[in-house]
Amino acid sequence: MQRNRREFLHDVGTGMLIAGMGAGLAGDMGISSAFANDDDGRLRFGKFDRLVGMMQDVPANKLQPKLIAMLKDGTTDSRELIAAAALANATTFGGQDYVGYHTEMSLVPALQMGSELPKKRQWLPILKVVYRNSNRIQDSGLSQKRRLKKIEAAQIPDGADEGQLLLKASRTANMDDAEAVFATAMQKGSLHAFNKMLWAIQDSSNVHRFGIAHRAWELIDVVGEEHAHTLLRQCIRFCVDSEPGVQNWLKRRGHTEHPMRSHLKRTVEQYKLLDRKLGTRRADDAWLLEMSEFVNAKTANEAVDAVAAAIKEGIAPDSIAEALSLSANLSVLRQDQLNKDSWRAHGATAGVHASDAANAWRGMIRIASDRNKVMGLLVNAYHTGNAKSHSEYEPLPHDADLAKIDAKDSAALLQSAESAIRKNDQRAAAAAIAVYGEQGHAARPVFxxxxxxxxxxxGRLHAEKYYRTVVEEFATTSPTFRWRQLVSLARVTASAYGYSVNDKKGFRAGGYEAACKSLGVDV
Incomplete structure (x- = not known):
């Protein structure tokens, strides 16, 4: 697309300014170095370029007041900030930074959270995650390097399947081949490319593979189809980048083959799962309960076998996914001590990870091909079956804690729950919300x-994601079981209160208090 004269002169002028004052001062003034050289191989993002550049060049503590001023004067809005943050994140980290991809996964949830708030507080979750995003970009040292560059599509041999080629590139950790093949797949549209990418996403039971793919797909609606490639290619890069770690893990344990990969292959062949038409039979509550408890109690391989049998019996994919979500939720409710000193239930814990993973797969199978529906359910089952962080710990709420709840009306129960959250009393918080739900009160005040x-x-980088997992699962889970989701959220919220990302007590999320002060709202 050719630029008009005004755009050309703007870019030339910007380059001259940066050359004259230096990139650091230019960044502080909101002038992006992204315009400095149009032939440097960097990606360009049209109307988002200035914001993307600011987020990569301006320190987070200086960026936040600039963004608040832009929000107040109407120069930008929440949706545009999330879009720019997603593009800045993707092009900087390329799916290869722990804090980076966790932040990427929090962007859509933050935007959705903002829509649930009163108008005067709607910007808070967006400003929080944008602060985290920009802070990590600065700390990583990648703000000027940027991992994503322009890429050329590959020439695919006739009859070759891009999914198989992407899987091969992922397993051989060949980043160049993976990028080129995926660029070719994108020429047939983002949904086609997404389904081909899932071949690699499904090749390991790593929750981050699932989450980054799920949220990257959702972000396309925010940034626009023209930037879909930028968002999705970070997912295939994640798979390639993580394969050496997978191989090291296998070597340390003396495995000659990958346990999950080999079991899934045998299961698919045994049940001929890719040769059959998927069923549409909705499961009833009794089936959902039995399946969720079976998966929670058995091994990962047994969970896969149970799901394979359900597919063969014609149970609808979403019903199977619902059962896996309930099983993951049970892992949150049953979580025992992480160690002798910690009852932490938030962050990278088995139950929260399993719940986020189950939610991601439940979302992805709705747009997946039949082949990917089957493989996604099996991988989800394996991951959920492995999500054990309990011994004989009974799921919350416990009878002894329920007996201590003497509040009767909804307001008093919510007050009890909030008091428990502020005391980090997971059991009391869960009990208060369980009683609230049993009494039939409205869910919105709890949310x-x-x-x-x-x-x-x-929340150790998981607060936004897990909150939205519960919102979405509550809405799509059988009424018989849905309040379990909110009881789990109460437990996780009580666990997270007052702790930094490094588990130090007495901290709030970075940038939150400053944003509240600038917006003139209560902390």
Whole structure:
């Protein structure tokens, strides 16, 4: 696309300014170095370029007041900030930075959280994750290097399947081949490329593979189809980048083959799962309960076998996914001590990870090909079956804790829950919300309470994702079981309150208090 004269002169002028004052001062003034050289191989993002450049060049503490001023004067809005943050993140990290991809996964949830808030507080979750995003870009030292560059599509041999080629490139850790093949797949549209990418995403039971793919797909609606390639290619890069770690893990344990890969291959062949038409039979509550408890109690391989049998019996994919979500939720409710000193239930814990993974697969199978529906359900089963962080710990709420709840009306129960959250009393918080739900009170006030803390607390990089997991699963789970999701959220919220990303007590999320002060709202 040719640029008009005004755009050309703007870019030339910007380059001259940067050359004259230096990139650091230019960044502080909101002038992006992204315009400095149009032939440097960097990606360009049209109307988002200036914001992307600011997020990569301006320190987070200086960026936040600039963005607030732009929001207030209407120069930008929440959706545009999330779009620019997603593109800045993807092009900087390329799916290869732990804090980076966790932040990428939090962007859509933050935007959705903002829509649940009163107008005067709607910007808070967006500003929180943008602060985290820009802070990590600066700390990583990648702000000027940027991992994503322009890429040429590959010439695919006639009859070759891009999914198989991407899987091969991932397993051989060949980044160049993976990028080139994926660029070719993108020529047939983002949905086609997404389904081909899932071949690699499904090749390991790593929750981050699932989450980054799920949220990257959702982000396309925010940034626009023209930037879909930028968002999705970071997912295939994640797979390639993580394969050496997978191989080292196998070597340390003396495995000659990958346990999950080999079991899934045998299961698919045994049940002929890729040769059959998928069923549409909705499962009833009794089936959902039995399946969820079976998966939670058995091994990963047994969980895969149970799901394969359900597919063969014609149970609808979403019903199977619902059962896996309930099983993951049970892992949150049953979590025992992480170690002798910690009851932490938030962050990278087995139950939260399993719940986020189950939610991701439930979302992805709705747009997946039949082949990927089957493989996604099997991988989800394997991951959920491995999500054990309990011994004989009974799921919350416990009878002894329920007996201590003497509040009767909804307001008093919410007050009890909030008091427990502030004391980090997971059991009491879970019990208060369980009683609230049993009494038939409305769910929205509970979500409002949990949303408040999902914004103010760090949650070890998981607060936004897990909050939205519960919102989405509550809405799509059988009424018989849906309150379990909110009981789990109460537990996780109580666990997270007041802790930094490094588990230090007495901290709120980075940038949160400054944003509240600038917006003139209560902390």
């Amino acid at each position: 409002d309470l949990m949303l408040k803390y999902a914004i103010s607390e760090d």
